[in-house]
Ligand SMILES: NC(=O)C1=CN([C@@H]2O[C@H](COP(=O)(O)OP(=O)(O)OC[C@H]3O[C@@H](n4cnc5c(N)ncnc54)[C@H](OP(=O)(O)O)[C@@H]3O)[C@@H](O)[C@H]2O)C=CC1
């Protein structure tokens with residue numbers, strides 16, 4: 338059994354992960370963290386607020402962390418100090434905070450993935466392949482929609498899609514456009530638009546549009562609950578436990594060639 342700690346266990350993903358770890362045959366809950374410590378008892382979970390303290394008694398092999406970029410940076414440092422592997426699903430990283438996780442991943446294995454759903458990762462791969470095949474004759478746009486409580490925008494998945502599309506088309510960060518307003522003029526050929534919708538209880542939707550002359554291709558993934566994110570995270574936890582230190586992503590877990 339793989340001894341697993343879940344951070345942010347009172348969150349939306351934390352609750353999904355708690356149920357899935359309990360249902361799994363090969364992972365066991367070794368502890369959990371939350372800032373709402375009084376809720377741990379009713380969840381039947383042992384743990385506390387500080388991951389370092391939880392790890393000092395939990396004999397954990399892996400931490401699954403869906404919290405926030407800021408919290409994940411601190412959690413990665415605490416795991417690195419104790420030699421515990423990690424799966425990080427948090428989004429909202431800046432180049433600097435990602436570099437901090439990469440620094441921790443010099444001493445422990447870390448899977449850092451803005452989307453742990455296998456289906457989404459297949460879509461990411463197909464999006465790059467479609468862009469390569471279609472080439473320059475199509476205008477590429479990414480649209481994402483999420484629930485009203487989501488804190489970061491665009492979603493980590495939309496940013497990942499934009500990154501792999503840019504790489505497939507030989508374009509760079511400067512070609513990404515996150516908003517349009519006013520007299521913007523004709524669309525530059527090189528542009529890749531990334532647009533955000535927020536509202537209601539939308540779990541997560543991503544579409545890549547390829548607008549051509551006289552046709553349009555749309556590649557869409559819609560999550561209708563959080564289970565596939567959680568199941569993918571458990572798969573990543575099994576894969577990362579006992580690996581060599583390094584920063585990995587879901588492409589590594591799934592045995593795909595990296596797309597960017
Ligand atoms: N990779 C993937 O496939 C997916 C990634 N995500 C990402 O996972 C993250 C969590 O999403 P979700 O579960 O919906 O969010 P929630 O807000 O429901 O849960 C976040 C949890 O993390 C805790 N947390 C947040 N910030 C901190 C902090 N600074 N220190 C300690 N604990 C903290 C919260 O604690 P408290 O309750 O005390 O506020 C809460 O328990 C987001 O970044 C989201 O984008 C989400 C779904 C899928």
Ligand SMILES: O=C(O)C1=N[C@H](C(=O)O)C[C@H](O)C1
Nearest residue numbers: 428451452487492493494541
């Ligand atoms: O916050 C969410 O809910 C989600 N976040 C991830 C992201 O930012 O890409 C993945 C998923 O779509 C749900």
